[in-house]
Amino acid sequence: MAEYRIDELAHAAGSTVRNIRAYQDRGLLPPPRLEGRVGIYDDSHLARLRLIGKLLARGYSSVIIKDLLSAWETGKDVSDVLGLEKVLTDPWSDELPGTVTVEELIATFGTGLPEEEVARVLERTVALGLIEPEGEHYRVPSPRLLHVGAELVAAGIPLDAVLDIAQEIRDDCDVIAGRFVNLVHEHVFLRLEADPDLTGDDVGEIAAVVTRMRPLVKMVVDPFIARAMEVRVQAALGAQLETIRDHLATRH
Numbered sequence: 001m002a003e004y005r006i007d008e009l010a011h012a013a014g015s016t017v018r019n020i021r022a023y024q025d026r027g028l029l030p031p032p033r034l035e036g037r038v039g040i041y042d043d044s045h046l047a048r049l050r051l052i053g054k055l056l057a058r059g060y061s062s063v064i065i066k067d068l069l070s071a072w073e074t075g076k077d078v079s080d081v082l083g084l085e086k087v088l089t090d091p092w093s094d095e096l097p098g099t100v101t102v103e104e105l106i107a108t109f110g111t112g113l114p115e116e117e118v119a120r121v122l123e124r125t126v127a128l129g130l131i132e133p134e135g136e137h138y139r140v141p142s143p144r145l146l147h148v149g150a151e152l153v154a155a156g157i158p159l160d161a162v163l164d165i166a167q168e169i170r171d172d173c174d175v176i177a178g179r180f181v182n183l184v185h186e187h188v189f190l191r192l193e194a195d196p197d198l199t200g201d202d203v204g205e206i207a208a209v210v211t212r213m214r215p216l217v218k219m220v221v222d223p224f225i226a227r228a229m230e231v232r233v234q235a236a237l238g239a240q241l242e243t244i245r246d247h248l249a250t251r252h
Contacts, residue, residue, distance in 0.1 A: 004041045006032070013049040020049065026062050028052055028069060092214060098143040100131065105138070108150050109159050121159060128166055180217055184209055 010017045023029040029048055032039030048069070055065045102122070110118055125131050130145055131138040140146050145166070152162045188209050 002043055002046075004046065006039055006041065009041045009045060009049065012046055013053065015049055015053060023049070023052060026066065028062060028066055092217075093142070095142055095144060098140040098146075099134070099137050100140050100146070101137045105131070109153055113159070121163075124163055128163065128170065130166065176221065177217075180213060184213065 004012060006017050006020055009015075010020055020029065024031060029045060029052070032041045032045070034040070051069075052065060055068065056062075060068070102118075105122070105125075106113070106118060110121065113121065122131075126133065126138075129141065130149070131140055133139075149162050149166065153159055
């Protein structure tokens with residue numbers, strides 16, 4: 001088994017001496033074996049340190065990490081918890097991100113836009129999450145959304161109006177997502193959380209429910225939005241069509 005001084009351990013784990021000492025103070029990392037006044041670490045410390053780094057990168061707090069590591073030490077399987085984490089953090093779309101340059105964005109959305117307005121529009125588009133700065137270009141999390149915006153602008157709708165509706169729809173979708181999550185939280189998560197004999201199978205049940213939600217959300221939202229569009233289009237444009245017909249009739 002390899003042995004490390006603290007600076008060597010930090011280098012091997014891609015961490016820092018300061019972090020190692022902080023983890024020891026919080027009870028996340030066991031103390032080293034002492035040889036005189038020098039602390040000697042081994043591969044078990046390295047493995048633990050790498051796991052701590054991965055859990056922190058996934059957003060776990062130090063308190064949760066300590067509980068998971070304690071479970072690991074007592075022989076319990078933490079794979080169920082980490083499996084649930086994977087289900088919770090996996091993307092909900094199979095859409096592949098794209099990239100775009102400022103010049104391409106201007107060509108698509110900014111034709112005729114005053115130069116002083118370009119920076120403002122880009123900043124707003126970033127704030128909406130439609131594009132993300134990445135070096136000399138922008139990452140596009142959802143090329144489909146950008147395509148929809150381009151089509152609306154091409155149809156003659158002002159860019160600011162398109163961005164306004166994008167923000168409103170994003171907020172509406174957040175409400176819908178919250179309702180689904182609250183439903184599962186109330187009827188599944190809280191029930192299992194209250195169980196003093198919570199097991200890995202129960203955690204697996206939570207993961208299965210979340211997995212099941214993925215297609216269900218689209219199956220519910222798609223028909224509702226389709227029906228709502230039918231009603232709204234008929235109500236909004238019905239009278240407009242009559243006006244157009246009357247106008248054409250007076251020309252003949």
